[in-house]
Amino acid sequence: MAKQGGVPEDRRLPNYVNDVNTASCVFCPYGAEVKAGDQVYVYDEKTSLARQQRDLLVQVTAVKTFRSNGRVVTLDLKIATEEELAKIADDSEMTVQSLLDHHAGAATYDAKRSPVVVYFKRCDLDGAKS
Numbered sequence: 001m002a003k004q005g006g007v008p009e010d011r012r013l014p015n016y017v018n019d020v021n022t023a024s025c026v027f028c029p030y031g032a033e034v035k036a037g038d039q040v041y042v043y044d045e046k047t048s049l050a051r052q053q054r055d056l057l058v059q060v061t062a063v064k065t066f067r068s069n070g071r072v073v074t075l076d077l078k079i080a081t082e083e084e085l086a087k088i089a090d091d092s093e094m095t096v097q098s099l100l101d102h103h104a105g106a107a108t109y110d111a112k113r114s115p116v117v118v119y120f121k122r123c124d125l126d127g128a129k130s
Helices: 082-091 096-100
Strands: 025-028 039-046 052-068 073-075 116-122
Touching: 025 082, 052 096, 082 096
Parallel strands: none
Antiparallel strands: 025 116, 039 052, 052 073, 052 116
16 A cells, blocks of 8 residues: 555545644545545645645545536535635635636536545544554
8 A cells, every 4th residue: 555645545535635633624626435434534734834744534524516507516416605615615725716616617627526525523543543
């Protein structure tokens, strides 16, 4: 099993989060092969820490299908609020506009790999699985 930054690649979410200590979700523009209940690592890379990678074991609480039409985003077919979009964007190191722009027909959109938002919570380190 290949490792990058000390974390097995098959146990990592596909995108960085803004801050492992405050993030609770991450936007995955090309899907993610995780499901609720999985334990995986989230990771960030902080310039203020000399670009040191930090990772944290988390448990996936939900995986919601993401859809945008350029004006509105839905998560599992429910319209996302402005506050939720702002949280997703902040946690995922991106802008709300880039979330809105990720829709069918956009140059970066891959129709074969549906985007999702993965929600997670920090694992209790005493009971964490390896």
